[in-house]
Amino acid sequence: MTDKLSKTYNPQEHEERIYQWCEEQGYFRPEKQVELGLVAEDGPRWCITMPPPNVTGALHLGHAMVAALEDLMTRYYRMRGFETLFLPGSDHAGIATQNVVERELAKEGVTRHDLGREKFIAKVWEWKDVYHRRITDQTKRLGVSCDWMRERFTLDEGLSHAVRSAFTRLYKKGLIYRGTYLVNWCPRCESAISDLEVIPDERASHLWHIRYPIINDDWNEPQEEWGSGKWASGATEFIEMATTRPETILGDTAVAVNPGDPRWQRLVGQIAILPALNRHIPIIADEAVDPEFGSGAVKVTPAHDPNDNEIGLRHGLEAPNIMTDTAQMNKLAGPYAGQDRFECRENIVADFEKEGLLVKIESYVHAVGTCERCHTDIEPRISTQWFVNAKPLAEAAMEAVRDGSTTIIPEREERRFFHWMENIRPWCISRQLWWGHRIPVWYCDDCGEQTCEIDDPAACTHCGSANIHQDEDVLDTWFSSGLWPFSTLGWPDTESPDYKRFYPTDVRETAYEILFFWVAREMMLGIELTGQTPYATVYLHGLVRNEEGKKVSKSMEDIEEYDPLNIIEKYGSDALRYTQLTSSTPGLDMSLDPRRLEGARNFTNKIWQAARFVLSNLGDGPATLSPASRLLLPDRWILSRLNSLIQSVERLFESYQYGEAGRQIHDFLWGEYCDWYIEASKVRLYDETAEKSVLRAVLLHVLETSLRLLHPFMPFVTEAIWQALPDEVRKGESLMMAQWPEPDAALLDGAAFAKAEEQMGLMMELVRGIRNRRAEYNVTPGKRITALIAAGDESGWLDEQRAVLCSLAKLDSKQLTIQPAIQPPDQAAVIVVGEAVCYLPLAALVDLDAERERLSKVLDEIKGRVARSEGLLAGEFAQKAPEHVVQRERDKLAGLQAERAKLVERLAALEQSDTA
Ligand SMILES: [Zn+2]
Ligand SMILES: [Zn+2]
Known part of the structure; x- marks a missing residue:
């Protein structure tokens, strides 16, 4: 039997083999469950759609965490008899993928513009295939039991159709519109990006205090050229303000002050002259100006700052855009046209100084928005884009959470969700990229109207002209991800079997950091388009950190150590899964400590060895349990513990x-089954006269049931062992298709089991006490010792267990007395457990003289160390050394003193026994 299990567990020998076999058997497919008769066709079902990784991404611990949690849920529901679908896929990841391919092309000196749109996209598809294979293979290594035959890609045909349908519906309802607004612009990616893709970067920079001259009776315009040093000569009045971006001065169309600010009141309504460009700009009053900031006056640049943009709208100001797509100054920047924005900043500051308009430069720390993908500084900029009017959609999503249609776990995240949704802004969905879903809107060259259709139109729907051209932009990647829970199931065909069977899905499980990027949008789009919230539960897990609490990211030096593939190579996929699952709490960050990985790998090997032991000692004969089986105390105890465990796990899972x-x-498998039950069972196994069939049955029953409980955490080692078990204790071909354990009511007589736990508990306490004393007295491990136990009412059953007691505590069976009452021997170590008192006569434990000598020696040494430490603390050290060093010494001394007291006590006990 044992030849089925090799000497040690090597994950490499089993993980990929088992995964492949399960996939070939079709076990990951919901149809297979029906075929095997495990679920009724109209029975309960459970569905989760895997968050699609970026197709160009490489597997990281975040994916591993998602996979571990989702696969655990999937395997659990599958075992509980739900028709289960775990649907995988990947995301085309617009900006990210385009950037990767552009970088690859750059190595050959080619840009996307050299290739042109069509050829470039064809190139990206080529790369996509390579990357896609990689990320899929890597994901499989995590052991995810998803149905690969249903795998989807956000740009595949079905999903593209879903995206177009969604866009068209929202467009026709007026929820998608085109408008000119201020957007976050990445000059490197040459695209608008959403608020969420802007990463603030704290930076030490400057605050430039500058001043603009004001037209009055003495001066009404510059007489000299800008840069002559005399541009403002003659001006007698100025308004002063501060800026962090001097280059944007060129886009100013007003100066604003707070209407309640007495310093500036008399200037409101006056005209200032914009330096360099000689533009006349009004001084206006607006409540939004903070009188506490700088001088209380601010420059207003409506095309390049969100707050200024709002002021501009309120006051009807012009909004000149002074930069190109790549953040060069354009012709509206006058003398600075053609310069890069940062070059312009330096030059314009120098010119201000020359003209006497630079008041001072202050150091200033502030957050600069940067592009999530390429880290370039974002340029807020006016531009024409497509938007989703998110406000009404957010209302519906909030309602779904309020009325309990969707529950967000943990609750803290629910509050964050509401805060975000209440303050939601229009969602900019157009991107100036080539890789993605092209916006399905055509403009008519004749009548100028827009045509929005699911299928490419041949003519303008307004005037019938064939002179139409499609919008150049593509959609934000999150627009297609936002349809994921239903587009993958066949939507917009609401009659498709998967949509009917599996939508709405059950859980969205993801990292809390993408709650707004993704979950919020799935809920908004899902409710709007399908009329139902896309899932019942949102479960958010934390970020993965290393053992020092740092977020694990690509920039870390020892990132190799945190590469899931390296971890799997070294410890196995089971160990990685188990570690991630047991180090996490919903919503809290988890830290991945290599020591825990090692512990998890040792755990796989521990179960393996236990299984080997059980299998090699099975012998022949029936191994099934029945209510008629004659159970001994350890049997009743372990079955009772197993039942409690099943109940507890069920409660925790729910x-x-x-x-x-x-x-x-x-803790059950290692600390109770292996350490106690198997150890206790050895007495019976090795006793040739003992009846073994019940023991075998219990050993197997507990092992098999625990494997089922552990399976969702460690699918491979459990499957490998399970398949080696005798046929009669396992039902079916595969553990992953076995039934989730339930407490065994037939075997369960509540009172008898409670009694068994109590009695076994007492026996275990006794054994622990005896083991501690043996360690204290340095008794050689194999030595059998004498014990006298006064057990009162417990002595009857305890005496029946004497063989087990002797085996576990290494007692001499001929020298073991168990009686209700005993005359206490004088020279003995005493262990008290409840009513029971156990005496270990010292003379039988140790050679008293030798022990006395040994303890005296140790005591002398300790006394010396105490004296040294006391001396140190009494001297200069206590005054001069740093407080924490002194404290450490004090703690050390306290420890030594406690040790001294114990030794003195034990020596006294030895003296006593001598004189007695
Ligand atoms: Zn960028
Ligand atoms: Zn037309």
Whole structure:
């Protein structure tokens, strides 16, 4: 039997083999469950759609975390008899993928513009195939039991159709519109990006205090050229303000002050002259100006700052855009046209100084918005884009959370969700990229109207002209990801079997950092387009950090250590999954400590060895349990513990406390089954006269049931062992298709089991006490010792367990007395557990003289160390050394003193026994 299990567990021998076999068997497909008769066709079903990784991405610990949690849920529901679908896929990831391919092309000195749109996109598809294979293979290594035959890609035909349908519907309802607004512009990517893709970067920079001359009776315009040093000569009045971006001066169309600011009141309504460009700009009053900032006056640049943009709209100001797509100054920037924005900044500051308009430069730390993808400084900029009017969609999404249609876990994230949704702004969905879903809107060259259709139109729907051209932009990647829970199931065909069977899905499980990027949008689009919230539960996990609490990111020096593929190579996929699952709490960041990985790998090997032991000692004969089986105390105890574990795991799973469930299964298997039950069972196994069939049955029953409980955490090692078990204890061909354990009511007589736990508990306490004493007295491990136990009412059953007691505590069976009452021997170590008192006569434990001598020696040494430490603390050291060093010494001394007291006590006990 044992030849089925090799000497040690090597994950490499099993993981890929088992994964492949399961996939070939069709076990990951919901149809297979029906075919095997495990679920009724109209029975309960459970569905989760995997967050699609970026197709160009490489696997990281974040993916591993998602996979571990989602696969755990999937395997659990599958075992519970739900028709289960875990649907995988990947995301075309617009900007990210385009950037990667552009970088590859740059190595050959080619730009996307050299290739042109069509050829470039064809190139990206080529790369996509390479990357796609890589990310899929990597994802499989994590052991995810998803149905690869249903795999989707956000740019595949079906999903493209879904995207067009969604866009067209929202467009026709007026929820998607085109408008000119201020957007976040990345000059490197040459595209608008959403607020969420802007990453603030704290930076030490400057605040430039500058001043503009004001027209009055003495001066009404510059007489000299800008740069002559005399541009403002003659001006007698100025208005002063501060800016962090002097280059934007060229786009100013007003100066604003707070209407309640007495310093500037008399200037409101006056005209200032904009330096360099000689533009006349009004001084206006607006409540939005903070009188506390700088001088209380601010420059207004409506085309390049969101707040200024709003002021501009309120006051009807012009909004000149002074930069090109790549953030060069354009012709509206006058003398600075053609310069890069940062070059312009330096030059314009120098010119201000020359003209006497630079008041001072202050150091200033502030956050600069940068592009999430390429880290270039974002340029807020007026531009024509497509937007989703998110406000009404957000209302519906909030309502779904309020009325409980969707629950967000943990609750803290629900509050964050509401805060975000209440303050939602229009969502800019157009991107100036080539890789993505092209916006399905055509402009008519004759009548100028727009045509929006699912299928490419041949003519303008307004005037019938064939002179139409499609919008150049593509959609934000998150627009297609926002349709993921239903586009992958066949929507907009609401009659498709998968949509009917599996929508709405059950859970959206993802990292809390993309709650707004993704979850909020899935909910908004899902409710609007399907009339139903896309899932019942949103479960958010935290970020993965290293053992020092740092977020694991590509820029880390030892990032190799945190590469999931390296971890799997070294510890196995089971160990990685188990570690991630048991180190996490919903919504809290998890830290991945290599020591825990090692612990998890040791755990796989521990179960393996336990299984080997059980299988090699099975012998022949029936191994099934029945209510008629004659169970001994350890049997009743372990079955009772197993029942409690099943109940507890069930309760924890229902409340999403997977980590705690995993820890409890571990503690049961290692700490109770292996350390106590198997150890106790050896007495019977090795006793040739003992009846073994019940023991075998219990050993197997507990092992098999625990494997089922552990399976969602560690699918491979559990499957490998399970398949080696005798046929009669396992039902079916595969553990992953076996039934989730339930407490065994037939075997469960509540009172008898409670009694068993109590009695076994007492026996275990006794054994622990005896083991501690043996360690204290340095008794050689194999030495059998004498014990006298006064057990009162417990002595009857305890005496029946004497063989087990002797085996576990290494007692001499001929020298073990168990009686209700005993005359206490004088020279003995005493262990008290409840009513029971156990005496270990010292003479039988140790050679008293030798022990006395040994303890005296140790005591002398400790006394010396105490004296040294006391001396140190009494001297200069206590005054001069740093407080924490002194404290450390004090703690050390306290420890030594405690040790001294114990030794003195033990020596006194030895003296006593001598004189007695
Ligand atoms: Zn960028
Ligand atoms: Zn037309």
